[in-house]
Amino acid sequence: xxHGIDEAELAKAARCIREADALLIGAGAGMGVDxxxxxxxxxxxxxxxxxxxxxxxxxxEDIANPxxxxxxxxxxxxxxxxxxxxxxxxxxxxxxxxxxxxALTKPAGYFVFTSNVDRHFARAxxxxxxxxxxxxxxxxxxxxxxxxxxxxxxxxxTVCVDDATLRAQEPLPRCPWCQAIARPNILMFCDWNWxxxxxxxxxxxxxxxxxxxxxxxxxxxxxEIGAGSAVPTVRWTxxxxxxxxxxxxxxxxxxxxxxxxxxxxxAGGALEILQNLDARLNP
Numbered sequence: 001x002x003h004g005i006d007e008a009e010l011a012k013a014a015r016c017i018r019e020a021d022a023l024l025i026g027a028g029a030g031m032g033v034d035x036x037x038x039x040x041x042x043x044x045x046x047x048x049x050x051x052x053x054x055x056x057x058x059x060x061e062d063i064a065n066p067x068x069x070x071x072x073x074x075x076x077x078x079x080x081x082x083x084x085x086x087x088x089x090x091x092x093x094x095x096x097x098x099x100x101x102x103a104l105t106k107p108a109g110y111f112v113f114t115s116n117v118d119r120h121f122a123r124a125x126x127x128x129x130x131x132x133x134x135x136x137x138x139x140x141x142x143x144x145x146x147x148x149x150x151x152x153x154x155x156x157x158t159v160c161v162d163d164a165t166l167r168a169q170e171p172l173p174r175c176p177w178c179q180a181i182a183r184p185n186i187l188m189f190c191d192w193n194w195x196x197x198x199x200x201x202x203x204x205x206x207x208x209x210x211x212x213x214x215x216x217x218x219x220x221x222x223x224e225i226g227a228g229s230a231v232p233t234v235r236w237t238x239x240x241x242x243x244x245x246x247x248x249x250x251x252x253x254x255x256x257x258x259x260x261x262x263x264x265x266x267a268g269g270a271l272e273i274l275q276n277l278d279a280r281l282n283p
């Protein structure tokens with residue numbers, strides 16, 4: 001077992017996973033770290049990943065703002081184009097496949113609720129109709145205006161970025177209908193033009209599934225992985241569902257691992273903890 005992992009908590013978590021009728025996976029940026037993705041924790045970590053933005057003094061919450069698509073679209077697409085390429089080049093780590101293996105054994109099914117925009121859950125084999133991407137997807141684009149509520153797939157699209165300056169080169173992605181600059185269908189800071197229709201449809205399917213869990217009196221276990229308090233959407237949502245559905249919350253995080261009463265806290269990285277749990281579930 002991994003050094004420093006609480007063995008008693010690990011045993012409790014494994015038992016809750018084994019006995020669950022349904023599994024809810026809540027994932028934040030920490031889930032992707034073992035795939036070689038940055039978690040953007042604090043300006044120091046962010047600037048290590050993006051030195052050109054450090055030189056400009058721009059933190060994540062500064063650049064992840066739709067105003068850049070109006071004021072400097074080459075820089076905006078430099079940042080998002082770099083992330084698009086990075087997310088495509090990296091492979092979902094084996095922890096995703098461990099989770100899917102567990103999820104597929106549950107009689108009442110599973111759902112994934114993630115703030116990650118990298119599409120790694122879908123790439124790892126999780127069903128599209130079992131995903132809520134609460135902040136959107138980098139593989140789906142929309143118009144910056146927007147001229148309509150259309151959201152389209154970015155499959156086959158590429159953005160060429162100068163790594164030294166983090167500026168995108170022409171041609172920039174454009175709306176196929178009005179030729180305005182396109183943008184990722186991602187919820188950004190101070191974002192009034194995000195078209196939430198795709199995520200809202202996912203949320204409706206998720207709410208219906210949670211309703212079935214209640215009506216069937218299914219035992220629900222929640223695995224919250226790599227979701228910090230800096231962007232607390234996943235953390236707050238998992239805590240709220242654990243209260244309203246009397247579900248067991250298992251929180252996996254190298255930091256800020258404490259949770260509400262009854263929470264099982266496992267301090268460590270996503271892949272390490274998932275491998276340890278899998279070893280207990282499949283001795």
